[in-house]
Amino acid sequence: MSDVGGHRSAPARGGDVIAATTAEVIGSSPIERTEAGDALEPEHELLTVNMGPHHPATHGVLRLLVSLEGEEVLDLKPIVGYVHTGIEKSCEDQSYWKVIPFVERMDYLSYFFNMQAFCGAVETLLELEIPPRAKYLRTIHLELNRLHSHLFWLGTTALDLGAISMLWYALRERDTILDLFEMATGQRMHTRYFQVGGVFEDIPVGFEDKLRAFCTEMPARIGQYEALLDRNEIFLRRTRGVGIVPRERLLELGVTGPLLRAAGEPWDLRKAHPYLAYDEVEFKIPVGTVGDGYDRYRVRMQEMRESVRIIEQCLDGLPEGPWITDERKVVLPPRDELATSMEALIHHFKLVTEGFRVPPGEVYYPIEGPRGELGCYVLADGSAKPARVHFRDPSFVNLQSLREMCVGGYIADLIQNLGMLDPILGGVDR
Amino acid sequence: MITPVAEVGYAEATWILIAKSIVIFLGVFLIVPVLTVVERKLIGRFQHRYGPNRVGPVGMMQPLADILKLVGKQVFRPDAAVPLLYAIGPALVIFSGITTIAILPFGDVKDGVGFYGIDVSIGVLYFFAFGSLAFYGLLLSGWSSGSKYSFLGAMRSAAQLISYEVSMGLALLGAVMMAGSLSLVSIVEAQGEIWYVVPQFVGFLIFMIAGFAETNRAPFDLPEADAELVQGYQTEYGGSRFASFLLAEYLEMFVVSGIAAAFFLGGWMGPGPGWLDPIWMVTKIMALIFVFIWIRATLPRLRYDQLMSLGWKVLLPLATLNILVTAVLVVVT
Numbered sequence: 001m002s003d004v005g006g007h008r009s010a011p012a013r014g015g016d017v018i019a020a021t022t023a024e025v026i027g028s029s030p031i032e033r034t035e036a037g038d039a040l041e042p043e044h045e046l047l048t049v050n051m052g053p054h055h056p057a058t059h060g061v062l063r064l065l066v067s068l069e070g071e072e073v074l075d076l077k078p079i080v081g082y083v084h085t086g087i088e089k090s091c092e093d094q095s096y097w098k099v100i101p102f103v104e105r106m107d108y109l110s111y112f113f114n115m116q117a118f119c120g121a122v123e124t125l126l127e128l129e130i131p132p133r134a135k136y137l138r139t140i141h142l143e144l145n146r147l148h149s150h151l152f153w154l155g156t157t158a159l160d161l162g163a164i165s166m167l168w169y170a171l172r173e174r175d176t177i178l179d180l181f182e183m184a185t186g187q188r189m190h191t192r193y194f195q196v197g198g199v200f201e202d203i204p205v206g207f208e209d210k211l212r213a214f215c216t217e218m219p220a221r222i223g224q225y226e227a228l229l230d231r232n233e234i235f236l237r238r239t240r241g242v243g244i245v246p247r248e249r250l251l252e253l254g255v256t257g258p259l260l261r262a263a264g265e266p267w268d269l270r271k272a273h274p275y276l277a278y279d280e281v282e283f284k285i286p287v288g289t290v291g292d293g294y295d296r297y298r299v300r301m302q303e304m305r306e307s308v309r310i311i312e313q314c315l316d317g318l319p320e321g322p323w324i325t326d327e328r329k330v331v332l333p334p335r336d337e338l339a340t341s342m343e344a345l346i347h348h349f350k351l352v353t354e355g356f357r358v359p360p361g362e363v364y365y366p367i368e369g370p371r372g373e374l375g376c377y378v379l380a381d382g383s384a385k386p387a388r389v390h391f392r393d394p395s396f397v398n399l400q401s402l403r404e405m406c407v408g409g410y411i412a413d414l415i416q417n418l419g420m421l422d423p424i425l426g427g428v429d430r
Numbered sequence: 431m432i433t434p435v436a437e438v439g440y441a442e443a444t445w446i447l448i449a450k451s452i453v454i455f456l457g458v459f460l461i462v463p464v465l466t467v468v469e470r471k472l473i474g475r476f477q478h479r480y481g482p483n484r485v486g487p488v489g490m491m492q493p494l495a496d497i498l499k500l501v502g503k504q505v506f507r508p509d510a511a512v513p514l515l516y517a518i519g520p521a522l523v524i525f526s527g528i529t530t531i532a533i534l535p536f537g538d539v540k541d542g543v544g545f546y547g548i549d550v551s552i553g554v555l556y557f558f559a560f561g562s563l564a565f566y567g568l569l570l571s572g573w574s575s576g577s578k579y580s581f582l583g584a585m586r587s588a589a590q591l592i593s594y595e596v597s598m599g600l601a602l603l604g605a606v607m608m609a610g611s612l613s614l615v616s617i618v619e620a621q622g623e624i625w626y627v628v629p630q631f632v633g634f635l636i637f638m639i640a641g642f643a644e645t646n647r648a649p650f651d652l653p654e655a656d657a658e659l660v661q662g663y664q665t666e667y668g669g670s671r672f673a674s675f676l677l678a679e680y681l682e683m684f685v686v687s688g689i690a691a692a693f694f695l696g697g698w699m700g701p702g703p704g705w706l707d708p709i710w711m712v713t714k715i716m717a718l719i720f721v722f723i724w725i726r727a728t729l730p731r732l733r734y735d736q737l738m739s740l741g742w743k744v745l746l747p748l749a750t751l752n753i754l755v756t757a758v759l760v761v762v763t
Binding site for chain 2 (some may be wrong): 047049055056057068070071158161162163164165167168169172228229232234235237238410411412413415
């Protein structure tokens with residue numbers, strides 16, 4: 001039996017190798033380590049660990065450069081860019097209606113939000129009003145998406161804390177949501193359901209029944225999750241009083257979403273700057289008190305309940321009528337008109353070949369995503385392709401606060417903070 | 431005259447000793463694969479899924495497939511590892527698991543054969559002496575892997591050992607005092623009237639909690655916390671050495687359950703004829719292992735400092751108090 005080593009560059013000695021590993025210290029680590037690593041006094045010796053890019057708890061390919069003293073985190077630096085795909089640049093080369101599937105793939109757990117941010121921005125530039133039914137359908141799908149995103153967050157965060165079974169419970173409900181998405185749009189993820197001007201298709205027969213059944217079941221399920229976690233002493237000890245960043249500091253850093261609300265700031269764009277049908281439904285904004293991990297958890301759990309309420313109200317008040325605007329310069333004409341109307345044929349041809357043109361201008365359209373303020377900036381130059389598309393992704397901005405949450409805590413707290421931060425690396429890097 | 435370290439309560443002819451040690455060893459060794467598949471099946475049910483159900487009838491051959499896969503892997507060692515210690519680590523862990531099985535009593539003496547590996551007068555001490563060796567295995571393998579995650583895992587396991595070994599010993603002491611013997615066979619026989627789980631309930635709870643820590647099972651699986659340390663001391667291991675760790679974990683779980691069954695649940699005692707004794711013992715062990723699996727499916731992991739404070743500030747005083755009360759009661763009655 002021969003031992004086959006992997007890394008020929010590493011010294012083949014034992015013992016002091018741990019101290020002598022020449023890990024590159026990047027940036028703000030408080031003590032620069034020498035190459036030997038043992039020039040420091042033993043009590044000041046730091047262990048520099050690269051958590052990620054492939055680490056089970058970094059939820060993607062986040063790399064954290066962590067300086068440890070024993071189990072305590074002394075410094076931390078998130079290093080991003082491992083899934084940078086250049087989506088924003090690619091968008092500049094597509095006509096507006098082709099951009100939609102691109103932006104969906106940024107934050108891959110909140111695709112409806114990405115779509116809404118982009119479509120909303122373009123609609124603002126076009127000064128296009130979408131029909132009421134489309135507004136309601138969009139609201140329903142956005143809130144379903146929020147539920148889906150929060151459920152995934154719940155499962156993975158509980159998994160990181162060691163409560164392995166929660167992942168499967170949360171994913172069970174998430175699967176029902178994906179079934180609903182598939183029913184309405186034909187796809188489970190990256191649905192391209194929202195169009196500039198409305199939604200692609202009306203919801204099918206049976207969708208409402210299934211969604212209502214889900215809405216009836218979901219609050220009970222949330223209660224079950226809470227029974228499993230909220231009444232668990234270990235979970236409470238792991239989350240309470242951990243990762244507190246003052247509200248003022250969060251505001252300075254531009255942190256939004258559940259993180260900010262957990263710290264006591266009732267900032268929610270659905271209330272502050274209503275869009276779609278949010279001013280016509282009644283819901284509350286859950287707000288925390290101290291902003292520790294437990295508050296972040298509570299805020300998200302309560303948000304899931306509110307999302308169910310919003311969906312139910314939207315179903316009750318779902319107006320009849322068209323689900324997409326009949327502005328023929330923007331939206332494809334119905335299939336049957338092509339056979340009878342010359343004008344429809346011309347519109348169809350123009351839209352499919354060139355796409356619609358957007359008058360010159362720029363717009364920033366923010367919405368409340370599951371992770372915070374998701375804004376889309378579109379610069380139009382009058383052509384059929386955007387001159388610039390930029391997303392303010394909440395994951396990226398929120399990640400800034402990770403260092404302040406973790407410094408001084410334990411490694412286990414770092415994992416907890418990262419889970420409660422809920423960054424999606426597809427959104428961070430774009 | 432040489433004073434013996436321990437006295438043996440009842441010894442048979444050498445060939446019987448050899449034969450029964452082989453039987454017990456093989457029996458327990460065969461139980462481990464069954465345990466893995468039972469755990470995966472149960473966890474699957476807890477988690478609203480099926481668990482393994484493809485290999486063999488209802489997935490019962492899954493451990494065979496797993497073992498074959500792991501054994502077939504190339505033996506791998508990182509360059510930064512210390513070769514000898516790196517290889518010794520898993521062996522030590524397995525050694526510790528197997529030796530402790532020897533004192534588990536599956537029955538009393540029947541037809542001149544004791545249904546146990548060996549009945550030593552220092553039963554409890556034997557268990558602790560060999561059981562704690564496992565932590566040396568973890569410590570050595572974590573340290574010698576030359577990986578930072580492994581190193582942290584090894585440090586955690588050392589801290590965990592120190593914190594929980596004491597409480598575990600004190601928890602058993604109550605039962606020892608009541609039985610007036612350290613021998614497991616005598617302790618089981620002393621439970622003829624009432625199982626010690628009733629008078630020693632606190633001791634039983636403390637022993638089980640410490641047992642979770644001893645076996646590195648959730649919620650005390652900090653040395654191998656997969657979300658934090660990426661399996662801790664096992665990070666750099668693969669193939670059959672990794673399988674050794676896995677095997678050792680189940681062996682330890684079996685042993686701790688066995689000790690708990692012998693000390694608190696009346697060991698082999700149960701209704702029915704004498705030949706049912708080993709079955710009763712295994713049934714009790716399996717019931718306790720089910721608790722292990724149940725807890726793993728339910729509870730989150732403790733944090734390092736919380737583990738320490740639970741061990742030192744809660745379990746240790748409680749165990750000491752338990753002994754004091756037991757001592758007073760034993761003297762009075």
